[in-house]
Amino acid sequence: MQKNNKLNFIFFTKYFIIGCINTALSFILLWNLLGNKDISYSIAMVYVYLFGLIFQYLANKFFTFNSMKFNFYELLRYICLILINYFLSVFILTISLDFFKVSIFVASSISAATVVVSSFFFSLIWVYKK
Numbered sequence: 001m002q003k004n005n006k007l008n009f010i011f012f013t014k015y016f017i018i019g020c021i022n023t024a025l026s027f028i029l030l031w032n033l034l035g036n037k038d039i040s041y042s043i044a045m046v047y048v049y050l051f052g053l054i055f056q057y058l059a060n061k062f063f064t065f066n067s068m069k070f071n072f073y074e075l076l077r078y079i080c081l082i083l084i085n086y087f088l089s090v091f092i093l094t095i096s097l098d099f100f101k102v103s104i105f106v107a108s109s110i111s112a113a114t115v116v117v118s119s120f121f122f123s124l125i126w127v128y129k130k
Contacts, residue, residue, distance in 0.1 A: 008124065014064040015120050018056065026052050053082065065128035077127045084122070085115045 033044035061067045089111045096107035
């Protein structure tokens with residue numbers, strides 16, 4: 001059991017590092033796109049969001065979970081996870097803002113933390129399962 005916990009800690013550390021790199025690259029991409037006066041912020045965000053999803057999928061697939069072969073069902077599970085996380089975020093934001101009456105910053109922080117943990121958990125046991 002201790003070996004499994006150590007392995008999960010290593011996976012989570014890698015997952016966290018990929019998330020930090022993804023955030024940094026997304027900010028750099030957004031900054032560069034917004035420097036181009038021909039692109040609106042809403043279009044720039046579409047590019048940044050799509051980049052982030054693709055980068056996150058590939059980096060976690062190869063680096064974090066060592067999944068080296070293309071698997072259509074793995075990709076489909078990843079897309080389902082994105083949808084699950086979206087609805088989870090909306091649910092948490094709604095409950096936090098409407099029921100608990102916290103600020104948007106607090107609600108967003110709770111939502112982000114929850115999504116990071118749920119994403120890691122579902123990636124480990126479902127998306128990239130061996």
